[in-house]
Amino acid sequence: MNEPSRFRPERPTWRARLRRALAMGVVGILASAGVVILSGTAEAATTLGASAAEQGRYFGTAVAVNRLSESDYTATLNREFNSATAENEMKWDALEPQRGSFQFDTADRFMNHARGQGMDVRGHTLVWHSQLPGWVNSLGAGDLRTAMNNHITRVMQQYRGQIDSWDVVNEAFQDGSSGARRPSPFQNLLGNGFIEEAFRTARAADPAAKLCYNDYNTDGQNAKSNAVYNMVRDFKARGVPIDCVGFQSHFNSQSPVPSDYRANLQRFADLGVDVQITELDIEGSGTAQANSYRTVVNACLQVSRCNGITVWGVTDKYSWRASGTPLLFDGNYNKKPAYTAVLEALGGEPGGDPDPDPGTGGCSVTYDETDRWGDRFNGRVTVRAGSSAISGWTTTVTVSSAQDISTTWNGSPTWDSSGNVMTMRPNGNGGLAAGATTSFGFTVMANGDWSQPRLGGCTAA
Numbered sequence: 001m002n003e004p005s006r007f008r009p010e011r012p013t014w015r016a017r018l019r020r021a022l023a024m025g026v027v028g029i030l031a032s033a034g035v036v037i038l039s040g041t042a043e044a045a046t047t048l049g050a051s052a053a054e055q056g057r058y059f060g061t062a063v064a065v066n067r068l069s070e071s072d073y074t075a076t077l078n079r080e081f082n083s084a085t086a087e088n089e090m091k092w093d094a095l096e097p098q099r100g101s102f103q104f105d106t107a108d109r110f111m112n113h114a115r116g117q118g119m120d121v122r123g124h125t126l127v128w129h130s131q132l133p134g135w136v137n138s139l140g141a142g143d144l145r146t147a148m149n150n151h152i153t154r155v156m157q158q159y160r161g162q163i164d165s166w167d168v169v170n171e172a173f174q175d176g177s178s179g180a181r182r183p184s185p186f187q188n189l190l191g192n193g194f195i196e197e198a199f200r201t202a203r204a205a206d207p208a209a210k211l212c213y214n215d216y217n218t219d220g221q222n223a224k225s226n227a228v229y230n231m232v233r234d235f236k237a238r239g240v241p242i243d244c245v246g247f248q249s250h251f252n253s254q255s256p257v258p259s260d261y262r263a264n265l266q267r268f269a270d271l272g273v274d275v276q277i278t279e280l281d282i283e284g285s286g287t288a289q290a291n292s293y294r295t296v297v298n299a300c301l302q303v304s305r306c307n308g309i310t311v312w313g314v315t316d317k318y319s320w321r322a323s324g325t326p327l328l329f330d331g332n333y334n335k336k337p338a339y340t341a342v343l344e345a346l347g348g349e350p351g352g353d354p355d356p357d358p359g360t361g362g363c364s365v366t367y368d369e370t371d372r373w374g375d376r377f378n379g380r381v382t383v384r385a386g387s388s389a390i391s392g393w394t395t396t397v398t399v400s401s402a403q404d405i406s407t408t409w410n411g412s413p414t415w416d417s418s419g420n421v422m423t424m425r426p427n428g429n430g431g432l433a434a435g436a437t438t439s440f441g442f443t444v445m446a447n448g449d450w451s452q453p454r455l456g457g458c459t460a461a
Helices: 014-023 041-046 048-054 071-080 105-116 141-158 185-190 193-205 223-238 261-269 286-301 337-345
Strands: 028-031 034-037 058-063 083-086 120-128 165-170 210-215 244-247 274-282 306-311 363-372 376-385 393-398 404-409 412-415 421-425 437-445 454-460
Touching: 048 058, 048 337, 058 071, 058 105, 058 120, 071 363, 083 105, 083 306, 105 120, 105 363, 120 141, 120 193, 120 274, 141 185, 141 193, 165 193, 185 193, 193 210, 193 223, 210 223, 210 274, 223 261, 244 261, 261 274, 261 286, 274 286, 286 306, 286 337, 363 454, 376 393, 376 454, 404 421
Parallel strands: 058 083, 058 306, 083 120, 120 165, 165 210, 210 244, 244 274, 274 306
Antiparallel strands: 028 034, 034 454, 363 376, 376 437, 393 421, 393 454, 404 437, 412 421
């Protein structure tokens, strides 16, 4: 698709949402027919993103668009994170598989979801030796320079004003003791100057976006990180536009968090750039893994220009290193000890459940978006019984005044006089065993407003 995307009107980011959440209370209403449970300030104190925001930082994750149809994946993503990075959907082979022919549909879906949740977005990545379409490797020097600059410009203008930070160039230095540049079509044909040229082109394409260099095995001071450091120092001295440096931070028992991790972040920050932890995952389990995660988070918090952390995936089962169980949620989306360590390091309050606790004889409700088209989206509400069986339930869904619910299923709705508040009851037998769930769905005609519907409490019979 070559036409620019049309994005929804601006929604408040996580920073504004945090301010609103702190002004709200936790509301619990005991109704004569059961228990009504609403969420409020508890979310601001017990999730990764909200806890990081209280520290003036973001806590993000890599997102795979093909997982957004999985309710547990989407619910965890939406609840816990206030920043998102496309795992593969913004790489060169995904966006420009044929020269000059751009395909933004999948990336647009990622953008719409992230921004619809008020998340900041990191763009990943514009110039990288890997995941290049075959046609790039066949170009001569002149055509390659033109293609590189056109790709940067076209992609950044597509999402101009929508991206907080871009990984402009990714992994351009070799491992080992040489500190040399990595062989690639760009390095081989354009020489060392291609990185500077890419950053200058990026600044012209979107002056508001932060421009980052991103790499791995640069987490401590070594030959590779020294080479990157020298490049950034030179760029700053000569006025080459660079705003941030990304440290991927992939760790395991053979390559643990280095003892000089914080000091290395600080020396880059002292050059006048932000530092970001961009692809964090730590193989392991239990206390050892938790302690390593805590060390990383504490290091970031101790560096004033470390403005955020991104873990490379939501759940272990979809990690690129799945056998090493390197993330904060296991394959069943249970919070691991590493999750608690991160939350505590961020100043959050452990113990919050993914959903409000329905309690004895109560019920709770959660929402996730399941599908989206150009003019509408589908929502799903999951109803969960508490620690004892219930014979029925009632909840409300409120949409904005511009929106309209056109279709519902698996429930029996009624409407208030405004037409914006839908009360949903079971369609037939509404009994649920203790801890059991059911769900209902609906289609919302957006009419230009893509804001998420608001749930009321759940009243159990």
